[in-house]
Amino acid sequence: MRELGIELPILPTTVIGSYPRPRWLRQMIKQWSMGRADDKALNEAFKDAVSVVVREQESVGIDIPSDGEMWRDEMVEHFAARIDGFRFYGPVRVWGNNFFNKPAVVSKLSYREPIVVKEYMFLRSVSSRPVVKVTITGPYTIADWSFNEHYGSKEELVFELAEIINREILELEKAGALFIQVDEPALTTHPEEMEWAVDAINRVTRGVNIKLGLHVCYSDYELLSKYFDRLSFSQFALEFSNRGHRDLEILSKLGDREIGLGVIDVHNKTIEDPQYVSKAIEKAMRYIEPEKIYVNPDCGLKLLPRETARRKLEVMVSGVQIVRRELLSRGFERIVLRG
Ligand SMILES: [Zn+2]
Numbered sequence: 231m232r233e234l235g236i237e238l239p240i241l242p243t244t245v246i247g248s249y250p251r252p253r254w255l256r257q258m259i260k261q262w263s264m265g266r267a268d269d270k271a272l273n274e275a276f277k278d279a280v281s282v283v284v285r286e287q288e289s290v291g292i293d294i295p296s297d298g299e300m301w302r303d304e305m306v307e308h309f310a311a312r313i314d315g316f317r318f319y320g321p322v323r324v325w326g327n328n329f330f331n332k333p334a335v336v337s338k339l340s341y342r343e344p345i346v347v348k349e350y351m352f353l354r355s356v357s358s359r360p361v362v363k364v365t366i367t368g369p370y371t372i373a374d375w376s377f378n379e380h381y382g383s384k385e386e387l388v389f390e391l392a393e394i395i396n397r398e399i400l401e402l403e404k405a406g407a408l409f410i411q412v413d414e415p416a417l418t419t420h421p422e423e424m425e426w427a428v429d430a431i432n433r434v435t436r437g438v439n440i441k442l443g444l445h446v447c448y449s450d451y452e453l454l455s456k457y458f459d460r461l462s463f464s465q466f467a468l469e470f471s472n473r474g475h476r477d478l479e480i481l482s483k484l485g486d487r488e489i490g491l492g493v494i495d496v497h498n499k500t501i502e503d504p505q506y507v508s509k510a511i512e513k514a515m516r517y518i519e520p521e522k523i524y525v526n527p528d529c530g531l532k533l534l535p536r537e538t539a540r541r542k543l544e545v546m547v548s549g550v551q552i553v554r555r556e557l558l559s560r561g562f563e564r565i566v567l568r569g
Pocket residue numbers: 246415445446447528529530
């Protein structure tokens with residue numbers, strides 16, 4: 231792994247990506263969709279929302295903030311809508327009363343223009359931290375959540391998408407991004423496809439020299455851990471709070487890679503306490519060295535009430551500070567960002 235010349239406090243704190251949209255932004259988007267607000271006003275609202283949620287993360291002590299994915303309605307739709315070859319037929323019901331604007335691949339896919347580079351540039355301009363995190367939806371999940379009406383096989387589609395995502399990551403690197411997280415929640419949902427899915431996901435990392443993380447949630451970690459060695463990412467961001475901090479022994483299989491340790495449950499509105507977080511980190515340290523631990527919530531925070539999300543991050547940072555004090559007495563103070 232390469233050192234990227236940036237120092238961070240030991241146990242850097244970060245987020246997975248999404249953050250609740252402020253109520254006023256949701257109202258503005260609604261006004262815009264009814265033709266009652268113009269593009270300029272909407273764009274200004276998105277930017278103001280990013281400034282606010284970055285400030286919110288930084289003020290509670292998050293070392294590596296994201297833009298909260300303020301610009302994105304949904305993680306697959308946002309990318310599919312910006313890649314040529316997709317079209318949308320309208321929302322389909324996914325579970326209960328929840329609808330998803332499922333994309334369909336109707337012709338050969340091609341990279342139209344940078345997808346989230348402007349989002350990164352704006353985030354970079356409003357954050358005071360040396361490193362920010364950009365999230366990208368991975369090729370396997372985009373394909374898994376889309377209709378394939380063009381390619382001969384799902385495998386062919388995923389490899390094609392991997393080329394496009396790779397190009398986007400290279401554009402982000404060129405724009406100055408240091409840390410990109412690829413989100414692949416669907417990765418373990420079809421175990422029989424894992425072999426080629428892993429090869430396809432690795433394709434997105436080709437020629438990239440910055441830090442790349444892989445986030446996989448609500449998944450079979452036993453299965454995933456068999457592929458840690460083969461996946462070319464320097465960090466795996468995984469959920470553990472939601473599973474009662476069991477499964478932590480898989481951390482011993484990470485080798486020289488890092489863990490983005492999920493210590494906050496995003497599907498439960500109860501605010502954890504700092505000791506809950508510090509104990510989880512201490513438990514993880516039985517399996518992996520402290521220099522290889524980043525701390526984050528299990529997953530994106532977008533479904534929580536905004537104040538709950540903020541308070542959960544605050545508690546997470548307090549829990550980290552408990553462990554940092556103890557680590558400081560053992561000589562651990564800072565780490566270097568590695569790609
Ligand atoms: Zn997730």
